[in-house]
Amino acid sequence: ExxxxxxxxxxxxxxxxxxxxxxxxxxxxxxxxxxxxxQAPGKGLEWVSSISWNSGSISYADSVxxxxxxxxxxxxNSLYLQMNSLxxxxxxLYYCAKVNVIVPTATGAFDIWGQGTMVIVxx
Amino acid sequence: AIRxxxxxxxxxxxxxxxxxxxxxxxxxxxxxxxWYQQKPGKAPKLLIYAxxxxxxxxxxxxxxxxxxxxxxxxxxxxxxxxxATYYCQQYYSYxxxxxxxxxxxxx
Numbered sequence: 322e323x324x325x326x327x328x329x330x331x332x333x334x335x336x337x338x339x340x341x342x343x344x345x346x347x348x349x350x351x352x353x354x355x356x357x358x359x360q361a362p363g364k365g366l367e368w369v370s371s372i373s374w375n376s377g378s379i380s381y382a383d384s385v386x387x388x389x390x391x392x393x394x395x396x397x398n399s400l401y402l403q404m405n406s407l408x409x410x411x412x413x414l415y416y417c418a419k420v421n422v423i424v425p426t427a428t429g430a431f432d433i434w435g436q437g438t439m440v441i442v443x444x
Numbered sequence: 445a446i447r448x449x450x451x452x453x454x455x456x457x458x459x460x461x462x463x464x465x466x467x468x469x470x471x472x473x474x475x476x477x478x479w480y481q482q483k484p485g486k487a488p489k490l491l492i493y494a495x496x497x498x499x500x501x502x503x504x505x506x507x508x509x510x511x512x513x514x515x516x517x518x519x520x521x522x523x524x525x526x527x528a529t530y531y532c533q534q535y536y537s538y539x540x541x542x543x544x545x546x547x548x549x550x551x
Contacts, residue, residue: 356540366480366488366531368540380538383445416487421499428535430478430493437487 323347330438343400343417351395354427359413371427407442450543456551463519467532472512476536479517483528
């Protein structure tokens with residue numbers, strides 16, 4: 322079964338750091354680009370970051386640029402999001418998602434999503 | 445950034461109705477557009493990609509069309525399990541952006 326499982330969320334104080342993980346299974350992880358997408362409580366979807374299959378192409382939303390770092394370990398079938406200098410507005414459910422095509426870039430629709438991990442930034 | 449505007453933001457419909465949701469982009473692009481369905485407490489589910497290609501396993505009552513700046517998602521015969529929120533998303537240029545969502549409710 323193709324599956325993504327996020328972990329690492331929790332309640333964290335402003336300006337602190339948190340690292341999210343996404344464990345992939347059921348597909349050849351290093352064939353596909355991966356993304357993080359977040360959803361604030363009661364709000365819509367916001368794309369956060371992307372990484373190509375070989376980490377050669379990485380992009381960020383302006384709202385997290387300079388504070389968040391995406392990475393992957395293909396040997397461990399895992400995706401990560403290092404979040405520094407967290408703000409209240411980063412409070413959201415964070416999803417990892419797999420693209421639906423094998424391409425050198427990170428382009429593609431998201432055909433597999435995890436269940437999400439909740440990050441709450443509050444003092 | 446390309447802004448994606450969905451209309452309507454919500455709609456009420458009955459089982460069996462034909463439903464159309466529109467997504468307008470602030471600048472034109474080809475077919476790098478996807479539609480997702482999200483139910484409460486669940487992750488989004490891919491319905492349509494490349495503007496009009498039905499994702500495997502998705503019922504054929506869902507269809508997508510459009511190019512340039514105007515795209516549509518049509519549900520030909522609404523079923524009870526289709527009551528959900530629908531999002532469009534462009535993956536043509538960074539930052540990738542979603543529409544604000546269209547909530548389909550029971551009339």
